[in-house]
Amino acid sequence: MAKSKKLLIVVGIISIIFLILVVFILPTFSKSSVSIPEFPKGRLRITQNEKILEIKIEVANTEELWEYGLMNRKSIPWKFGMLFVFNDYVDYGFWMKNTLVPLDIAFIDSEGKILNIQRMDPCEEENCKIYKSPFPYMYALEAKAGFFKRFGFKEGAKIEFWMEK
Secondary structure, eight states: OHHHHHHHHHHHHHHHHHHHIIIIIHHHHHSOSOOOOOOOEEEEEEEETTEEEEEEEEEEOSHHHHHHTTTTOSOOOTTEEEEEEEEEEEOOOBOOBTOOSOEEEEEEOTTSBEEEEEEEOOBOSSSOOOBOOSSOEEEEEEEETTHHHHHTOOTTOEEEEEEOO
């Protein structure tokens, strides 16, 4: 009888430890340790000849948001983009460190004209390729790789955007 009481106590203690693990400790491991910053939201319209497309965008308009971009996103919808907004013409390069999916990037002038489009591939090492525009630009639009080809937009297309309230 004493052995069964000891066994019952041991089983009870193990059960309590198991419950503590399940309720308090394991959920912290399943949560992503990467926190994506909150980006302002907006809409963007691309036009070229008779083609018009409107997409949802997130806007990177601060240094912190420029640096983060589309890092750590597991997927990107076709009708979505991230618009980088600069205060003046720049010649910054973009890299793909910690970016999990391939992207297209369009470099855009102050009038909204697409100057150059490039495909950017993910990079896992320290020495990532830098993607630069051959022209100074004021905006850059990142979208899912193949976006511009899929929707039939090329250099010379025009964009306009507005912020959501």
